[in-house]
Amino acid sequence: MTMTYVIDGAEVTGLDRFWQVIGAAVNGPDGYFGRNLDALADCLHGGFGTPDDGDYVIEWRAHDLSRQALGxxxxxxxxxxxxxxxxxxxxxxxxxxxxxxxxxxxxTIFDELTGLFEEEAPGVLRLR
Known part of the structure; x- marks a missing residue:
């Protein structure tokens, strides 16, 4: 069964906040899912709160707000x-x-993040 993790784009007010929001989405309050691009790349491969088999998606809702904040x-x-x-x-x-x-x-930082998702875990990111 595919696991879905949700990022609320309205909560992403900057890069530091992005790390908090994605960490909480995947691993609960104060959770970790990377604090820099290299760490995020590692986490996207599974085993850091996501299924080891890679059967998951990250749904980034209101991503347009995040795109502005990470502009x-x-x-x-x-x-x-x-x-x-x-x-x-x-x-x-x-x-x-x-x-x-x-x-x-x-x-932009938003472009870097979304590009990293596609490079490291194609198809995992869903922009809504």
Whole structure:
């Protein structure tokens, strides 16, 4: 039987809140389902609250609200955070992405998250 986990997009007000909301959706209050993109990728493979056989879906309701909250402004905030601790060899690329985000251009954190779902667990994410 397919398990369905629901993310309420109205509760996603930023990236930090996204980690809380998806953790709670999958593993209950204060639950964990990643706190960064690499950890989310690991969790999507199963065994971190989802069935090991991968028979689950994550339904992201009101995703349009999350798309706004995780838009270019939040992307720029996250890129500034990444830039502060980035390896020197990665700083130029991050600076370019940051300038794009500040100009309202390029992919957003929402795009990164949904792309990661498709890459790591195709068909699991359902945007509603």
């Amino acid at each position: 270019h402004e939040e992307t720029a905030r996250e890129l500034r955070r990444r830039l502060a601790r980035a390896h020197p060899g990665n700083r130029a690329a991050l600076s370019t992405r940051l300038a794009e985000a500040e100009a309202g251009l390029g992919p």
